[in-house]
Amino acid sequence: MDAVDEKILDVLRVDGRASFSAIGRQVGLSTNAIAARVRRMEKSGVIVGYRVVLAADGPESTAGLEAFIDVRLDPAEDSEAFLAWARLVPEIRDAVHVTGAYDYLLHIGVRDTAALDRLLRSLKKQGGAAHTQTRLALR
Amino acid sequence: MDAVDEKILDVLRVDGRASFSAIGRQVGLSTNAIAARVRRMEKSGVIVGYRVVLAADGPESTAGLEAFIDVRLDPAEDSEAFLAWARLVPEIRDAVHVTGAYDYLLHIGVRDTAALDRLLRSLKKQGGAAHTQTRLALR
DNA sequence: ATCTTCTCGTCTACGGCATCCATGCAGATG
DNA sequence: CATCTGCATGGATGCCGTAGACGAGAAGAT
Incomplete structure (x- = not known):
């Protein structure tokens, strides 16, 4: 977990489906390096998963x-x-x-x-x- | 928004990075059909976006x-x-x-x-x- | 009934992306 | 000094996504 990992997470927070190569372009690393780092964070538990954000059943928005x-x-x-x-x-x-x-x-x-x-x-x-x-x- | 769309969302809720072809295999449609449906839901606002889920985002880490x-x-x-x-x-x-x-x-x-x-x-x-x-x- | 049109799917081709493997290069360690 | 380990790059290969052509079925008008 260094500054580069944080940058990667910043991208994934905004777009959880961003491709590794797109992330690489933003943080200045190769596709392979990004893939390895993401894999590592997934394995170590920093990244729990990815999910789609829906308008219909967001926790706060429409929680009746x-x-x-x-x-x-x-x-x-x-x-x-x-x-x-x-x-x-x-x-x-x-x-x-x-x-x-x-x-x-x-x-x-x-x-x-x-x-x-x-x-x-x-x-x-x-x-x-x-x-x-x-x-x-x-x- | 029919039953197929719901099935697609069920997959994306669990894995927001699931590939269109993988979704297609699960719901029994072609890659193209899935892509078109997802695009439509993104445009219509049903799908707001995709986010990474981090372990550190829990409300915890305070009192003993x-x-x-x-x-x-x-x-x-x-x-x-x-x-x-x-x-x-x-x-x-x-x-x-x-x-x-x-x-x-x-x-x-x-x-x-x-x-x-x-x-x-x-x-x-x-x-x-x-x-x-x-x-x-x-x- | 036939034609039109709209919708929604498949099939095919191609460009981009992810993955695997080899390689280079620093810093730590014997 | 030699080597091991971690972490990056670059190329080859196969899968994935995109775009265009095409077909099937439903609804409506003539």
């Missing part, structure tokens, strides 16, 4: 519904894998491993109850949640 | 101890008064009125367990909490 979801994972599910998955779901603002009867506490923002329903389904199907409990925010 | 406290208020306690009190306590990052068995969910950050103990005491004495349940964050 805010909620907290307690999640108990399936015993077979890997905790790290769940966290990695959760970070890539735009509706999930934050996911925290906590003590108590449940494993994770999720802070989420969705547009409506239909979106909440979809999120809960994918939590069980793709996230590996064995049991969930949802509490709506009433702010 | 982070926790979530479920609070059930004394029936005599006024909800608004509790909120007003909570806002003045620096350790309380956020207080949200929620549905469920408890009234409020507090997100707090303290230096150590001693500070947590002090906070819990004042919650009951000055905050008017009838019952609390604390879950430590394990990040």
Whole structure:
């Protein structure tokens, strides 16, 4: 993580699909050097992933519904894998491993109850949640 | 925005750098068809952009101890008064009125367990909490 | 029914991009 | 001094993205 890596991240923050050669032109390095650096940051965990930003379900923009979801994972599910998955779901603002009867506490923002329903389904199907409990925010 | 577009977005939500041909393989369309659909969604504003997701962007990295406290208020306690009190306590990052068995969910950050103990005491004495349940964050 | 037109897909060709491998070059280490 | 390691470049190769030509199906007018 040096100044060049920061420059690369600056580019990727604005355009997550920027090609390695385009990044290279901006920071003054070859395509290969950029690819190697990005690979390294992906492996070391600095870069968690990439995601599309949508107008429809941005966390703040149209979050009509805010909620907290307690999640108990399936015993077979890997905790790290769940966290990695959760970070890539735009509706999930934050996911925290906590003590108590449940494993994770999720802070989420969705547009409506239909979106909440979809999120809960994918939590069980793709996230590996064995049991969930949802509490709506009433702010 | 039909079912195919949704499928494309599902892929891009998980991997914002997925190639058009890779998406095409998953949804059963040609590279060209995917590119055209993505272009259309970008132009129409459904897709705002693409961002890299960094590990360092978490809201964390501050206090030594982070926790979530479920609070059930004394029936005599006024909800608004509790909120007003909570806002003045620096350790309380956020207080949200929620549905469920408890009234409020507090997100707090303290230096150590001693500070947590002090906070819990004042919650009951000055905050008017009838019952609390604390879950430590394990990040 | 036929023709027009619009939409949305595939197929093909070509230029650009990513990847693999070889290489050069500094600085640290024996 | 020799060598190892990290990090860059440059070239070869194959995949990806783009653009244009073309076909299939739906809707509407004559």
